[in-house]
Amino acid sequence: MNSPIGELLPPNRLMLTPGPSQIDPRVYRAMSTPIVGHLDPWFLEMMGDVQVLLRQIFQTQNRLTFPISASGSGGIEAAVLNPLEAGDEAIICVNGAFSERMAIIAERTPAKIVRVEAPYGRPCDPDDVRRAGKGKKIKILGVTHGESSTSVVTDLDSMRKVADELGALLVVDTVSTLAGMPINVDHTQIDICFSGSQKALSAPPGMSPITVNARAEEVLRARKTPVQSWYFDLTTTMNYWGKERTYHHTAPISLVFALREAMRIVLEEGLEARWARHRENRDALVAGVEAMGIELFVENPKDRQVTVTGMKVPAGVNDAKLRNQLLDEFNIEIGGGFGPLKGKLWRVGLMGHGCQKANVLLFLAAFEKCLLDQGFRLSAGAGVGAAIRSYSEAHAAVAVHK
Numbered sequence: 001m002n003s004p005i006g007e008l009l010p011p012n013r014l015m016l017t018p019g020p021s022q023i024d025p026r027v028y029r030a031m032s033t034p035i036v037g038h039l040d041p042w043f044l045e046m047m048g049d050v051q052v053l054l055r056q057i058f059q060t061q062n063r064l065t066f067p068i069s070a071s072g073s074g075g076i077e078a079a080v081l082n083p084l085e086a087g088d089e090a091i092i093c094v095n096g097a098f099s100e101r102m103a104i105i106a107e108r109t110p111a112k113i114v115r116v117e118a119p120y121g122r123p124c125d126p127d128d129v130r131r132a133g134k135g136k137k138i139k140i141l142g143v144t145h146g147e148s149s150t151s152v153v154t155d156l157d158s159m160r161k162v163a164d165e166l167g168a169l170l171v172v173d174t175v176s177t178l179a180g181m182p183i184n185v186d187h188t189q190i191d192i193c194f195s196g197s198q199k200a201l202s203a204p205p206g207m208s209p210i211t212v213n214a215r216a217e218e219v220l221r222a223r224k225t226p227v228q229s230w231y232f233d234l235t236t237t238m239n240y241w242g243k244e245r246t247y248h249h250t251a252p253i254s255l256v257f258a259l260r261e262a263m264r265i266v267l268e269e270g271l272e273a274r275w276a277r278h279r280e281n282r283d284a285l286v287a288g289v290e291a292m293g294i295e296l297f298v299e300n301p302k303d304r305q306v307t308v309t310g311m312k313v314p315a316g317v318n319d320a321k322l323r324n325q326l327l328d329e330f331n332i333e334i335g336g337g338f339g340p341l342k343g344k345l346w347r348v349g350l351m352g353h354g355c356q357k358a359n360v361l362l363f364l365a366a367f368e369k370c371l372l373d374q375g376f377r378l379s380a381g382a383g384v385g386a387a388i389r390s391y392s393e394a395h396a397a398v399a400v401h402k
C-alpha cells in the first residue's frame, strides 16, 4: 500500500523570527533519543537535572521551578490563573499583542482587572501603574518583559518598586528574553516568572519554564477556591515536578530531553557571555539597517529589546512581497507586524543559536537585494559595511577593556 501523503520534507530555512529560533544540532540529537517512561525512576531523576539547569538560568533558588508542558501562552495561563480568584484585583500592563493576551486571559478569571496601557512602541509608565493602583488592594501586577510584537523592553526594577508600594505580586512574561537578556529572578524579586522554550533558549516550541517564589507559593496555598484550570494548576503539577513525583499528566518526554540539552548549551556559554553575544549582534544589525535608511520602530534606544528588533516598513515598499522574496530567494524567514501593525512592521529575531555574525551579515545582504528590487533607494553595501564596522568597534572596545 502507498501512503496518500509523501515523506515529510520541510524546506531548510533560516528562522530570524521572534520565535521559533534556530536549534543547535546537539538539541536535535537529544530530542531523537529513544523515550523512557515519564514515571521511570531514571526519568524521575533526570527531571531533577532539568530543574537544576532551569534555576541557574532564571537565577533563582525557588523550589517551585519547572517547565510547564505548553507553549509560552500556557505560561501566561498558569502565571495569571493561579494567583487570581473572585474578589481579587489585578493590574496588567498592556503595550502590545502579548501583554494584551495576558490581560485577556486575566479577564477570563472572576477577578477584577485594570489595564494600564501605553502606545505600541513604548513601555508602560510605572507612574500610571501607581495611579491605577492607588487605594486598591492589588494582588498581582502583570508585566511583559520583552513585548516581542513591537520589540519594546520594560524595566523590571521600576515595576518591582511599584508592585512593592501596592503590595502586589510581580508576574513577568520573559518568553522572548530569558537567556538572551539579563534576567535575575531572585535579585529583581520577581514573584512569578515564566518563559518559552523556542526563543532565546533555542529549544523546540512546546515547553514553558516557570518559577514561583515562596511568597507567591504562600498566596497560592491561601486560595479559597480551586484554580479554574485543572491542567495549569501549579500546586498539582508541582506534585509531579516536586519531591513526590506523582503522576499529573504525561510529560512531553522528547521535549524535556531537548530542553535539557539546550539549557546545558546556555550554561556552557555562560549567561553573561550569551547576553553580550546577543547585544553585539543586535548592535550590528541595527547599525546595518539604519545605514540602509530603515527606521527602527522603538524610538528610545533604552526601550529596545535586544532579542527582537522592530523596523518600520518604509513608504513605497510592500511588506508581504519583501518577506516572500526573502523566503523564496534566500530561505530566510523574518516576522511581520500583527493586529494594528500588520504591513507596517518587520521584526527580526536574533535569538540563541541563530544569533550569529554570519546570519546578521547574510540577512543584511539579502534584505538589501529585496529592498533594491522594490526600487527602494540605498547605497549598495551600506548595511553590511556598517555592521562590519560595528563588530570591529565592539572588538576594539573589548581589547581596551582587557
Ligand SMILES: *Cc1c(COP(=O)(O)O)cnc(C)c1O
Binding pocket: 018, 019, 071, 072, 073, 074, 098, 144, 146, 147, 148, 149, 173, 174, 175, 176, 196, 205
Ligand atoms: C512568543 C511569545 C509568547 C507566546 O508564546 P507561544 O509559545 O507562541 O505560546 C508570549 N509572550 C511573549 C513575550 C512572546 O514573545
